[in-house]
Amino acid sequence: MKYILSWQDSAHNTGGVKAKKDAELFLNEEGFTAIKIPTGRVKKLLYVLFKLPFVLMRIRLGVIVVQFPTGTWTILDLITRYVKNLSGAKLVYIIHDIETLRYWSESNNNRKKEIELRLLKRADGIISLNAKMTEWLRSKGVKVPIENMRIWDYDNPQPVRKIEEYNRTVGLAGNLDKVQFLKKIPSDINIYVYGPNKESDYPDNIKYVGNFSPDLLPLKFKENFGLVWDGDEVNACSGPLGNYLKYNDPHKLSMYLSSGIPVVIWSKAATAEFVKNVKVGILIDNLNSLNTELDNINEDEYKIMCSNAVNLSKKMRKGYFLKTALQNLIKQL
Template sequence: MRKWITDIIQGESADATSQAKDDIAAIGIKNGYAPLHIFRYNSDYETDQAIQSRIDGITAAVTAGNLVVYQYPVLISPRFDQFFIDQMHSRGAKVVLLIHDVEVLRGTNVGNRIDEVPYFNKADALIIHNPIMGAKLRELSITAPMVSQYLLDYLDDNHDWHRLFTAPEEFTKTLVLSGNLFKSSYLTDWHEETPISVFGIADDDIQKGLRDNPKIDYHGALRRDELINQLPKGFGLAWDSDSWLGHYGSYTKYNHPHKVSLYLSHGMPVIVWKQAAVAPFIEKNHLGLTIDSLDEIDGLLANLGDDEIKDMLTHVNHMGILLRDGYFTSRALVAAEQQAFVGDIDFQ
């Protein structure tokens, strides 16, 4: 069996837009997958036939009995997504959709976006974020076999060990937030006593608010390697919205944020919303703290003992080894191969 994985080629960015897909393609290649290079482009003025011909060129070597892992969404167009899976099936290949985002769960599955329910049901298997997302997709009548990834991996072989691991004596009860700050406008009104270092893309108004707040140390938007070199040794905050009723907040109930993997893979315990999908994993594996409100942070950290911190750092440092090696994606790929070709296996 020949195995393929889509490798999305797009411009470098200071957020997680391309990083997760780049890492997954690299992990697939490490596991024996050949890359299918897809360049991001604007297909608005392209005919159906032109898009289909382009896909034929990209996938010319794919034949019957092959397996193709398609990283969804490619963010070219719904037509591209539809034609890709249809053309692979017409050749007799199996298709696994490795899902980065689900618009129907984010409340944005409108307009010219793909109708995800029938689209996902075309797949021979889905790699989803976690069982909570899987249960919600089942409620929406998605019947394709599902495999949970649990965490996004975060590859890093470019930094010395002191950037990857945290010793108890160098850890501080401070906060770090990295990401797209358009989703985190609450920061401009940050009133907690706990110091916070902030990294990420923001418009002029948000930047001014961050720089004017004496409790915030704003570093701007940094590239991946530069960001890692400057991350303080504190708690990584994964908190996108001050209102969990909005699109970003409610979506946190189902997805696993890329920033959680950034923090854990570099020796940083995390603080997440107690109702986030990733919260049970964090709690059960001693990887950080879960809270209902940001107002809890000052008291929680003040009462956190040295032994608790040491225990968290031990678990985080060990989990980081797996994340930097691509463990969670590798595990999901093997399970998805089984589901696509055989389904559940009775080993008794």
Template sequence: MRKIIVALKRKNVNNAGTKAKNDIEYFLAKDGFEKLDIDLNDIDCLDFVHSSLDNSESKMIVVQYGGVALPIIKKILRCIKKIPNSKVILILHDVESLRSFKSNKFSFLEKIKSKLEINIFNSVDILIVHNEVMKKKLLLIGVKSRMESIEIFDYFNSNIVLPRENVKNNKICFAGELSKSKFLLDFNTKKYELDLFGPNPAEKYGEGVSYLGEYKSSELPEHLNQSYGLVWDGTSLETCEGFVGKYLMYNNPHKTSLYLSCGLPVIIWDQAAIAKFVDKYNLGFTIGTLNNLDKFMSTITDDEYFKIKKNCMEMSYKIREGFFIRDAVVRSIKRLQ
């Protein structure tokens, strides 16, 4: 059986989304997947896909979904599905039908996009989704393809030295696109420090909040020497609100993988889908609001922290070796054979 991962890219594009996809390509290469690069700026890319894969040998083809216009990914998948003896595994990164979801109400344009997205999901042999919550929600909105859960995205990180288990400070880090995390504008802390990393910071933040710059995803882990990583989003400290906040109820934020790859315990919204993973492996603290963060943090004993820290250190090795995506792909292939 020939194992292939199709890499859909545009030249000279570099962002966190690209990091997640590149990591999956790297990890699957370790398991014998050959990479087929497709430049989306090449108008002949579809013919290239077909000519490269069209033979009688059985093929397991992995495609990553997210960051590509729906009509383009639809055409590419349609082309791949025509190849004899091929099975398609689609790895989901972002799901617009869930990102835009709000109380069962969609605008006309959102309905059209959602229908197209669901049709794309139903055109492949199996989906690798973020978690069981996402899987159940996709079933409810009409996805009929088989699904496997990845649990958490892996994070390739070869250049850092993991912090010592017995080190603890009063600092929390938050990494991401800062302009969309409006809750940061209201964040204040007296007992702890919040260090921010990422593009588009505000001109001013509250007490205890410091902006420490923007780094490439490969360099950022070297600067995460805090004791905790924060997973929160949206407009409010009270709860995760707005489109980006509510999306945490379904997706696996890549920043969670970043923190855990560095061995950092996470502080996460208790209604986030990935909070179940954090609780399952005792990797941090789930909270309902940030309004009482100082009080909550003061209740964490050193013994409790270092026990969780040890768990995070052990989990970091799995995440940095691609355990979760490799396992999800193996499970998917078994179901298709």
């Protein structure tokens, strides 16, 4: 038997919540049974402490998938120890984020890093986001089978966007309180931005469009390219969040591509090679050269990128990348 732990996060309109819901949806299509944790902090805690152990004791074979991270570190520690000690199933993680890489890369708080790594090593198998993340996991002593997903799938309810006139426009979707580089973009470069927590004083070349749910956003996004960039600076993706792009699969990348929208992505991002290989965007070292890079693309080249993105979107909308990685992983357990 195959199971997935169904844990509802409290946040809304975020890529992280959307990614977890989509993963659960695609695994349900693969015949996974959901172990549903109730909503609400107290109900979750009571379920994990008093009911989940008895649910797991009845599972004697198969795999149990847990999306990493889930809940607090204490809750995740309990859940994974129960899976390992009470059930007869293998514990599989689908990694969404590694906080040591995202927030703690420059921190001296080794205790948090040690807790996270201990939890990662508890798995019997791991779905990693990409080869760069897997390389980091191996360097930290994670020895279990690992399969790379390569890119997040995206259950996109909106129609794939039709190829439109190439007018060299660029949009950015995301949590805008983390996007510090926007105020440093040269005044001759226009960026259209979507998402929560907008600043009150963007320069004139930063055009705020609105905040939409992950399911509605693909319909509202009108620009030629989606931007994948993070951190504090425009000459490179810097700071902890910028550096995290070297390991992470940004969910905004999947929103763009599943909609048939080509991307502009930092050349050193972990997913840059994927974008290059499937020919769905532009790799860029420095945002200061964005207009030049856009001018170097003619309309025919842009239409080819759009066509490639549409073909890729057909796979992403069906959960191809997660399903394939998980099928390959289970064979090794």
